Amino acid sequence: LAMSRGPRPLVLCGPSGSGKSTLLKRLFAEFPNTFGFSISHTTRQPREGEQDGVHYYFVTRPDMEQAIGNDEFIETAEFSSNLYGTSKQAVREIQNQGRVCILDIEQKGVEQIKKTDLNPILIFNNPPTVAELERRLRLRGSETEETLRKRLNAAEIEISYGLTPGNFHKVIENVDIDVAYREFRDFVVGELKKQEADGVRIIY
Ligand SMILES: Nc1ncnc2c1ncn2[C@@H]1O[C@H](COP(=O)(O)OP(=O)(O)OP(=O)(O)O)[C@@H](O)[C@H]1O
Numbered sequence: 001l002a003m004s005r006g007p008r009p010l011v012l013c014g015p016s017g018s019g020k021s022t023l024l025k026r027l028f029a030e031f032p033n034t035f036g037f038s039i040s041h042t043t044r045q046p047r048e049g050e051q052d053g054v055h056y057y058f059v060t061r062p063d064m065e066q067a068i069g070n071d072e073f074i075e076t077a078e079f080s081s082n083l084y085g086t087s088k089q090a091v092r093e094i095q096n097q098g099r100v101c102i103l104d105i106e107q108k109g110v111e112q113i114k115k116t117d118l119n120p121i122l123i124f125n126n127p128p129t130v131a132e133l134e135r136r137l138r139l140r141g142s143e144t145e146e147t148l149r150k151r152l153n154a155a156e157i158e159i160s161y162g163l164t165p166g167n168f169h170k171v172i173e174n175v176d177i178d179v180a181y182r183e184f185r186d187f188v189v190g191e192l193k194k195q196e197a198d199g200v201r202i203i204y
Contacts (some may be wrong), residue, residue, distance in 0.1 A: 006095030007195055007202050009118055010035070010188065011103045013110050013162065014125030015155035017137040019174045020104055023125065026181050027188070033203050035100040035190075036089035041067075044082035057090070074116065076110035088116055097204040100192070107161050121191050123184065124162035124171045130155050 012020050022055065028035060041057045041157050043064050052058045059067075064083050068076055077122035094101035103113070103120065113120055127133045133155055143151065161167060170187050174180040192202055 005200075006093075006098055007100045007192065007200055008090050008102040008192075009095070009103055009113075009120040011105060011110060011113060011120045011122045012125060013105060013107065013158075013168070014172075014174070015127060015133055015158045016151040016156075017133040017140065018125045018127040019136070019176055019177060019180065021123050023172075023181055023184050024102060024104065024179060026142075027185060030185065031204065034100055035102050036094045036097065038086055038094055038101050038103070040084055040090070041073075041084055042082060042084045044084075057087075074103070074118075075111050075199070091118055098201050100188075100202065104180060107158055110167070121188075122168045122170075123187070124168040125174050125180075126159065126162055126171050127155075128173075128175045130159075161176075 010079045012024065014020050015073070021133060024035075039053065039055075039057055041059050041064060043061045045057070046052065046058050050056065050058075061083060067073065067087065068083075068085070072087050072089065073085040074088055074091070076083060078084070086105075086109075091103070103109070107114070110122065114122075127136075130152055134148065134152055137148055137151060162171065172180050172184050172187075196202060
């Protein structure tokens with residue numbers, strides 16, 4: 001039931017360099033209370049100062065594998081022999097606070113979350129061209145030639161998935177950042193208003 005569930009999670013998907021973090025940074029600046037990130041699980045050891053249930057849920061590999069087997073995760077990934085993942089329960093924790101859980105996930109995660117009962121709002125952030133993505137990523141200075149190639153190759157597939165009708169509720173044409181933010185923000189606010197009209201309480 002929507003009333004007992006809290007606000008719908010918000011999925012923002014788009015190729016690396018399309019400007020997802022930039023849009024989210026602006027959204028958090030404008031609405032510091034309304035949105036939240038779920039806490040991820042990991043099998044890696046906590047670093048100095050990291051607290052369980054704050055920075056991550058720190059779990060053992062057997063426990064995490066069992067939970068994955070029980071279909072408790074939306075997405076998982078392995079980096080340097082540690083498992084990481086976003087659980088459905090972690091998303092529900094944010095909803096229970098009356099906040100909109102933001103999920104910055106890739107195509108595989110989008111396909112997975114669609115199979116759950118989380119009922120997310122799905123937004124695709126579409127860059128003008130792959131050449132422009134390349135320009136942005138080079139300017140950002142975050143990539144080696146190899147990671148740049150990987151990201152640009154993946155982008156072609158991600159864009160065709162993103163633009164396939166029915167896959168997303170909204171496509172943001174991310175050309176000019178100010179125009180893109182306005183479109184993104186207005187769509188999100190409109191969706192939140194609809195839910196509030198249905199009795200969902202959202203924190204501002
Ligand atoms: N509309 C835009 N026009 C020009 N540059 C942009 C635009 N949006 C973002 N940028 C710049 O492009 C770079 C990539 O943006 P950003 O880091 O937000 O992308 P991202 O989708 O979050 O990427 P990743 O998935 O790799 O984290 C940044 O340097 C950012 O300042």
